[in-house]
Amino acid sequence: MNIRFSGFGGQGIILSGVILGWAAVLDGKNAIQTQSYGSSARGGSCKCDVIIQESAIYELEPEHNDILITFSQPSYNAFIKSLKEGGHLFYDSDLVTVDTNEFPCNSIPATDIAFKEFKQKIYANMLMLGFLAEKIRFIGFRAIEKSISQYVPTKTIEMNIAAFRMGIDLAK
Amino acid sequence: MNIRFSGFGGQGIILSGVILGWAAVLDGKNAIQTQSYGSSARGGSCKCDVIIQESAIYELEPEHNDILITFSQPSYNAFIKSLKEGGHLFYDSDLVTVDTNEFPCNSIPATDIAFKEFKQKIYANMLMLGFLAEKIRFIGFRAIEKSISQYVPTKTIEMNIAAFRMGIDLAK
Amino acid sequence: MNNQKYLDSLKNKTLFLQGDEAAAYGALFAGCNFFAGYPITPASEIAELMSRELPKSGGYYIQMEDEIASIGAVIGAVWSGGKSMTATSGPGFSLMQENIGYACMTESPCVIVDVQRSGPSTGQATKGAQGDVLQARWGTHGDHEMIALSPWSSQESFDLMIEAFNLSEKYRNPVIFLLDGEVGHIREKVVFPDINELNIYQRNISLEKIDVFGGQRIPPMIEFGMGQRIHVTGSTHKSNGMRDVSSMEAHDTLIRRIYDKISSNRNEIAHFETHYIDNMDYLAVSYGAAARPTMGAVLKLRERGIKIGFLRLITIWPFPIDICTELGKRTKKIFVPEMNLGQVSREIERFVNCPVESVSKIGGISHTIDEITNYISANI
């Protein structure tokens, strides 16, 4: 399964991918994660790809994704074409306007909720991750939570997991 | 014919070889000249090889010389082995003591004569060149004189040619 | 914390690491205690990790003013008892060439990581490539041999880095660690070993004054400050290290020994992996990032009934000549997927009589499995 997270730098895009990839490994799967970063343009769009498979992973840069998660209009525009037929689109409904109905869509106003519920926009990524995990159910929640607690600063583990769980609830 | 000039830096060794080589060219022959120079050791021994042939010259570094001209004991010691059987040795009799009688020897106290006759030791090389030219007679004197006048500073052409001619006379 | 304690703290850990990071940890396990470098994409992660971890293990990280200084400091550290390394990408690797030659000439063991990016020149700085394969062999002036290794995964990046240090110590030669931007940047699972079970080659140091530059094919080293008053020079030297810049024999003896110590041990140094070679009509040869989709393609082609074998090079230099020569006799055609315009494929041509076809892709993105599968299907 090929999953692409995308958005602006600073939205925690790459962290989401790393957490998911590692969670897949903890769950006994094979996973690789790659990211693209601009040279100077820190504010520009950024992406993070995760490939998760039961078998060994030989392809490093898949042409098409099964899942696209996007947190900004420019990245939506740039990457919607990479989504496979039948692929799933996830997006922040406040930040992205979708102009196609080719794909099954899933959205929450993650950034807004994060700001309202956790006082910091940065938790949007964990909200979305929970939302995604529940909708797709390909990686165990336990593995993801373990991965979260390994990757986020110790002081924020609780908050991040709370956001993740809220994401799950929102998807139910 | 392979000719090696040798001595200390500053004795005009290389100039002798260049003049002879160019004279050979002026005389319609093929000639190449090479020189070796130490890295920092300006006072150490130095050598200058000239190859003169009627035919094209393909060999750049002959193993053996037909003629060795030497102006210092260290260079004599270093290069006497490079002289071919039957090769000719020329040396400054004040500066070099010869310890073999394998080769036909020709010597003049060139440096001493230069100092006495021309007030500068530096003319020793032209004295020796004249001496050599007359003894071996392989390049026309006119060509050598023309070459000298092209290579020495304009002001010293006359003196150099005078020294060259004195060398010829000394060989007679 | 000292080195042993530090490594014990990592024992048997499993982490999700980029190839770059895995290489850095590999170096730490190999005993690297000195890193000098200069930031450059896509190699900076190595420096950053080393700057964070080395002080914990009692080692030293320095950021120098440029890459020339970096490799210089690395070599200085080697002779002062360090196990040392640097990491860069093409532009910095080009700048290091003069002193890489110095390391060959002085037989200074060290590891130079080149995380290859899309060149020439500045090219596409954030994109991976395999364009420096021949530069790794021929980048510096004068005759020399070279050891170069190229991993295809994070785990191998870790494991092979230990091997890189071992080879460099054993053969007293710089080792080029040819990562590529793709393998350097994928994050994958890496399992650390127990340091006590690893085979770490200990530098052969002589405490007496002996000939450090000759007398045997691979002489022992010394360490500065022990009283031998050794003379180390990049000029031609005698076996005692003293300069000899005029004798032909001195040069010939030195250079041929330095050359032969690698080339005559080619088979010991050359690592590779083969698949399906017992029963093949065609052969794919690849390495590093490109080897992954190649492996995928070979599996796919096999499924389709095409008898194709796969030779994955791990050691690039000295080139694994024997296996190529042998396999070359048993195949109709060799396909070489590489992220360059055909560099390893050229080398293979020297040893085989069958056609060798470069399946090249440049522009920063590795081949897809389909691209290779389709290319081979169409060209057999």
Add this chain to the structure above:
Amino acid sequence: MNNQKYLDSLKNKTLFLQGDEAAAYGALFAGCNFFAGYPITPASEIAELMSRELPKSGGYYIQMEDEIASIGAVIGAVWSGGKSMTATSGPGFSLMQENIGYACMTESPCVIVDVQRSGPSTGQATKGAQGDVLQARWGTHGDHEMIALSPWSSQESFDLMIEAFNLSEKYRNPVIFLLDGEVGHIREKVVFPDINELNIYQRNISLEKIDVFGGQRIPPMIEFGMGQRIHVTGSTHKSNGMRDVSSMEAHDTLIRRIYDKISSNRNEIAHFETHYIDNMDYLAVSYGAAARPTMGAVLKLRERGIKIGFLRLITIWPFPIDICTELGKRTKKIFVPEMNLGQVSREIERFVNCPVESVSKIGGISHTIDEITNYISANI
């Protein structure tokens, strides 16, 4: 004095010149008006002659702080309308590699002389060698092609330097002038031509704003200061020069064009000389200094009734593949005398099926005729 007057003053002159000096005069005849360099044995004579002669012909000589700066200034001068060059030896050539790649990438015509000395590293600084042949091709990172020429006499050094400038202008690529310390330092007769009878390739300069980096295989150049506001970069760029560091297509298009403009014109660029190839059992291939005793040996062997032909390479890169392939089919064995441990011989192996034997000699002194004669006699 301006350039025309200056060159007229040299018209038809015969001089006794070192290969280095002849190369410098060749450059002046070719219209070189900018030289930036850094002293190094055995190349300093070129700089010294240029510093003396360029001001007479209205050109500029600068000694820079190092070789990296030298090649940088050379490229800066090119885009400002200069015909420019530098000269160095192995250590400096290694340092220049990064910016040589830049010259390839920006298609900046210039000539880089490498008077090869005994390496690697500092080696034997005053001794000649041919150890940088493969470095000339592969010294910089990333995929690129290269033009490299190697003369065997002072006269050819002069003539070939004019060709070097012409090729560099025509193909918009740096040209490596691979002198060796031996040819660079022998003094021989050189006859200058009449400048008015020479074929000097005039740079194709566009006064309008056009695509300077694409659109055709070899686009015209511009000159700074003419109002086009051109953008020149060593990063991957579009045909208008603007950076594009993310698109695979941009990179692929650019790099393949830069590569192909040389490789597809291989036969036009490749100069060589053949002797006795119509009727031969064996073939000797050589170039530069080593070609001279090789020629002597071929003559001697022929006298002895051994049917040996001789291929003297003048262009080393792009490699004269066709002639090698062809002659390879007609010979039992190829002997390659070189002053290195076998560099051109490796390349030949790619194209022939007969045995290729390197007759290598290192240590600063070229082969004697007897050495080559005896070696070949003993190994046929």
Add this chain to the structure above:
Amino acid sequence: MENKYVKYLRNETLPTEFCVGCGCGTVLNLFCHVIDEMQINPDDIITVTGIGCSSWIPSPYFSADTLHTTHGRAIAFATGVKVMKPGKHVIVIAGDGDLAGIGGNHLIHAARRNIGLTVFLVNNYIYGMTGGQVSPTTPSTVNTATTPYGNVEQPMQIAELVAAAGASYVARWTTYHVFHLKKAMKEAISKKGFSFIEICSQCPTSYGKRVGKREGIDQLLDFKENSMNIQNVSGMREDELEGKYIVGKLVERNRLEFVDGLLNINAQFAEGVR
């Protein structure tokens, strides 16, 4: 309405790729103003630069002949340009790492040689483009991506160094000092010989955030509050000056410009004097 200075930029490259609040943009902005006010035709400008965020000021943004070179080598390339085009304004704009780190040798030698280049060094105290590694100007004790436990090196005083190397004009200003900086840029461009301005600039992304100044404005306010004019610092101790930005003109003097020196010799040959 359109900003009338935008015409000096390559329009298709806008908006810039600089991070939000980056000082590079201010330097670019001021440079446009300077060229406009000096009424210099951009066709008479050749910009030369290296690799780094600051190098993007001329490449691609400012619309003139642009030579985007390798990391650290801009001044070396520019030397070749200036010799062949002595009548043009050859202007180098690049970063601290580029010009004073890897390229430091070219900088001091060009200053010594007194070649008529104008150099604007954008000192953001960090390797910005590569993501925040320590640079030669990073203050001591600062944590960066490669000094996670604090920088143990001492920052280079670039302007002072270039002055000691022999430049004809040397000044230091910050991106906060827009009027002074604009004036200094004009002086530098007008000056015959090697002229140099160290421009202290904010880099919120790679530097600011490491010193608790996450937004561009935070560093600008620091520049505002902690700058001292060079005329007022003589006699102050090193530790008193820590954390201060010493701004002002360090040097202005007349020496033979390098290319003039070359041209003189050539003229002597041309006139038959030699």
Add this chain to the structure above:
Amino acid sequence: MENKYVKYLRNETLPTEFCVGCGCGTVLNLFCHVIDEMQINPDDIITVTGIGCSSWIPSPYFSADTLHTTHGRAIAFATGVKVMKPGKHVIVIAGDGDLAGIGGNHLIHAARRNIGLTVFLVNNYIYGMTGGQVSPTTPSTVNTATTPYGNVEQPMQIAELVAAAGASYVARWTTYHVFHLKKAMKEAISKKGFSFIEICSQCPTSYGKRVGKREGIDQLLDFKENSMNIQNVSGMREDELEGKYIVGKLVERNRLEFVDGLLNINAQFAEGVR
């Protein structure tokens, strides 16, 4: 009798290959005296050098561990040595072209970094070993092998530059000033941090003969007659100082030594403070 300092040399390499009257020999001689007087065991010295005549002082002559590196890079190599061997005296001796020409960047950065190296730069105003090409310190107007019509560049004031770069100890003396130079060498070796002496030295072969001073003694007499102590030059104009050798101590100050900085951090980890 034997000179008791010859024991500090590699005997088999004597007599030296320096030209008659070369100042490199005097530097070598004084260095032996200094080591003897300071009672330093040569086993505790690691010399590092580059390529050039001056580099031959340690390589091969002075008998200690010797790292003879590539042209210009001695200080970079020495940095690796010092970090791994902080307890040893790491001493760099090389030429003006080597350390300040091609190697200038390493010089200024090592000074800035304040790494505890001792650097003796033998400034003979020329590229000696390669036969007399202009160097960064060749005075203006001098004819050399590559400035046949006179040098149009300005000579670098190396000591001043190194001082501006941040060194802990900087002095300049000539080979004529044997007592001062000997004392300065001792101070430099004793000093913690980066210490530097520019030693003006004669090169009769490649430089002296170009300025009418064909013998070593001629340049020594020039040093004798035209030296001024730095304490007496303040306020003098540039043109008044032309042709003068400004000798004396330029800087002596205390700053954190680089390797100490690294060791501090490691110690914190070792002690579990971090």
Add this chain to the structure above:
Amino acid sequence: MGIKRKKIEIEIDERLCKGCDICVILCSEKVFTISKKINSNGYYVPIPSNIENCNGCLICELICPELAVILEKTELDELVAL
């Protein structure tokens, strides 16, 4: 004698502005206010809401990193009774 009155117009170029707020904070006359609305590039472009307070110091125009502040001064001659 005439005294010059200046008419100042200020606009912010939506295409270029990245909402760094440098102009907002450095303007001593508080001419700009922070926008609450994100623009199509994703930035909050300030609004020059108090142009009448502008003293024409030009800091905003000069310091804007995106050349996004467009400031036009029109000078109107006006007779003033002394």
Add this chain to the structure above:
Amino acid sequence: MGIKRKKIEIEIDERLCKGCDICVILCSEKVFTISKKINSNGYYVPIPSNIENCNGCLICELICPELAVILEKTELDELVAL
């Protein structure tokens, strides 16, 4: 009380000296004279012919580029009547 009298011996190492004459010219007491005889290396080694004039300043020993000046001071104690 003792006053120290110094005995000074000076020798020039023939193997090392290259006859640069720096010692000859810089010795303020003219202790050395230029030799007329070339040595086996081809150099004219000075002769310390006026050792008695030597004031022990050590310049010759320190400045000799070849470490060829060997200077030994022996300090002899001596009783002196005040």
